[in-house]
Amino acid sequence: MQTRVPLLICLVFGIIMFLQYFSAHPVARAIYQTVTNDWWQVIFAFTLIVGVAGYARITLKKLGQGRDVPYSLVALGGLVLMPVLALIGGTKINSPFMWAFENMLAPMQATVFSLLAFFVASASFRGFRARSIPATILLLTALIVLIGRLPLAEMISQYLPKATFWIKDYPSMAARRAILIGIGLGSMATALRVILGIERTYLKGE
Amino acid sequence: MITLKTRWLIFSGLFIIVTLSYILKISMVSQPSPQVEKSFDYLETLPESTIIMVSFDHEASALPEIQPISLALLRHAFKNNLRIVGLSLFAEGTAIGYRLLNKTAGELGKKYGQDYVFLGFKPQHIAAILGMGESIKDVFPEDYIGNRSDTIPLMMSVSNYDDIDIVISFADGDRTVYWIEYAGPRYGQQVMAGLTAAMITSYDPYLASGQLYSVVGGLRGAAEYENLLGKTGKGNRSMPAQTSAHLYVIALIIAGNIIYFRNRSRQGRG
Numbered sequence: 001m002q003t004r005v006p007l008l009i010c011l012v013f014g015i016i017m018f019l020q021y022f023s024a025h026p027v028a029r030a031i032y033q034t035v036t037n038d039w040w041q042v043i044f045a046f047t048l049i050v051g052v053a054g055y056a057r058i059t060l061k062k063l064g065q066g067r068d069v070p071y072s073l074v075a076l077g078g079l080v081l082m083p084v085l086a087l088i089g090g091t092k093i094n095s096p097f098m099w100a101f102e103n104m105l106a107p108m109q110a111t112v113f114s115l116l117a118f119f120v121a122s123a124s125f126r127g128f129r130a131r132s133i134p135a136t137i138l139l140l141t142a143l144i145v146l147i148g149r150l151p152l153a154e155m156i157s158q159y160l161p162k163a164t165f166w167i168k169d170y171p172s173m174a175a176r177r178a179i180l181i182g183i184g185l186g187s188m189a190t191a192l193r194v195i196l197g198i199e200r201t202y203l204k205g206e
Numbered sequence: 207m208i209t210l211k212t213r214w215l216i217f218s219g220l221f222i223i224v225t226l227s228y229i230l231k232i233s234m235v236s237q238p239s240p241q242v243e244k245s246f247d248y249l250e251t252l253p254e255s256t257i258i259m260v261s262f263d264h265e266a267s268a269l270p271e272i273q274p275i276s277l278a279l280l281r282h283a284f285k286n287n288l289r290i291v292g293l294s295l296f297a298e299g300t301a302i303g304y305r306l307l308n309k310t311a312g313e314l315g316k317k318y319g320q321d322y323v324f325l326g327f328k329p330q331h332i333a334a335i336l337g338m339g340e341s342i343k344d345v346f347p348e349d350y351i352g353n354r355s356d357t358i359p360l361m362m363s364v365s366n367y368d369d370i371d372i373v374i375s376f377a378d379g380d381r382t383v384y385w386i387e388y389a390g391p392r393y394g395q396q397v398m399a400g401l402t403a404a405m406i407t408s409y410d411p412y413l414a415s416g417q418l419y420s421v422v423g424g425l426r427g428a429a430e431y432e433n434l435l436g437k438t439g440k441g442n443r444s445m446p447a448q449t450s451a452h453l454y455v456i457a458l459i460i461a462g463n464i465i466y467f468r469n470r471s472r473q474g475r476g
Contacts, residue, residue, distance in 0.1 A: 021392075029340065032336075032340070033337065033340050033341070033344065036333040036336045036337045036340075037333065037337045037344055037345060040330050040333040041329065041330055041333065044329055044330045044333075092350065092351060092352065093301065093304055093350070093351065098301050101298070101301055102301055105266060105298070106266035106269070106298070106302075107266075109265060109266045109267035109298075110266060110267055110269060110270070112267065113267035113268070114270075117220060117224075117451060118216075118217045118220060120455065121216050121217070121219075121220045121451075121454065121455055121458055122213055122216050122217070124455045124458045124459045124462070125212075125216055125458040125459070125461065125462040126462060127462075128459045128462060128463075129462060129463055129466045130463055130466075130467075131466075139459070139463075142459075143456060143459065146452055146455070146456055147452075147456065149403075149426065149452075150449050150452055150453070151234040151235070151236035151426070151429075151445060151449060152234075152449065154236075154237065168407060168410060169410070169414075172407055172410065173410050173411060173414060176407065176408065176410060176411050177411050180411055
């Protein structure tokens, strides 16, 4: 029973959502709108609750064990503070919630992202080595693209930007397309397996 | 093995170079790329009062790169008297989007509700994109500041994607892909993107297939767009810093390889 009901729900909704795509009938449209506008949002809200509860449980467990205490306190503080601010003053512009977002979260994210530049600089010095023929090809390609995207590239040679676009439009594009087609076929196969109940790993829990 | 001292030297070098680039105010003009020209020409040729949708689908971390692109495109759209329906499918893009729309609208004397509107954030981006194909007002019954959507003058002439000429998605990740894959085939919605430089190649297959109309990518894209618009901004101001950082990285790669080959030849002799 525990397995059959979710499998049945999955099968029914999978088939309905697949079939409605090919129909312009008002009933099909109404089902589609109800599922996307209402049900989907409600399910998402519940997944958020599960996520927050899971995160809080793991962090509290860490605190109990005395591991990463300062980080866990900050994480829990943020987890509690933002919803409290939203409940007190809403989430609209000029609310305390948006103040915290703009003056705490945004600068912290920008700071972490900015640090990437330093790590890229350090990694380029120690990691980008012509150790083998494939590594040398990769290195030369990266250098051509890097230089070709600079505004100074045209001053060095008119062929540099052209070479950059050629690399982007042919070898890189071919690889990307192969990956995308693979992802597409894989998604279709997985969707079919889930709808037909062959793929059941999502029912197993921990 | 890289020592701590070397790492600090590398970090300090980058800091000094980027700081100097901002202080010295070097001017760099680059030729507009075909993609930037295509984006500019599209907005330039749209008739006045055409409604476009602008979606701020990025995190705050990408702001230094995305903001110059969005400012340039928004200024261009308002300058040509296009009407804008703004929204965000990324919670963090919400406040940013609202602020940028208000800023650019203020510069060109545009009125909220008539020339532009900001609908705010909707979770579950796929559901939101699909839902707007049927009815935008059902997905966003209220705008960001709490007005009912059906009472806003601009929204009275907007029902679904049929009334939107193009969607411009500013993204630092794959969210534009969902616009392309869900709003494109099902509703025939045209999509343009403003992307961080790192994401441009991910969208090349969509550009080549015509599923994505055009891309303005990275700081360079922003600078090129600003030059076409004839109003220099953050894109142009930031180009020397980005260029010098790139040159620094190239120099580090070359230096790292020189050291590597020197050490290898020494070991070979030893």
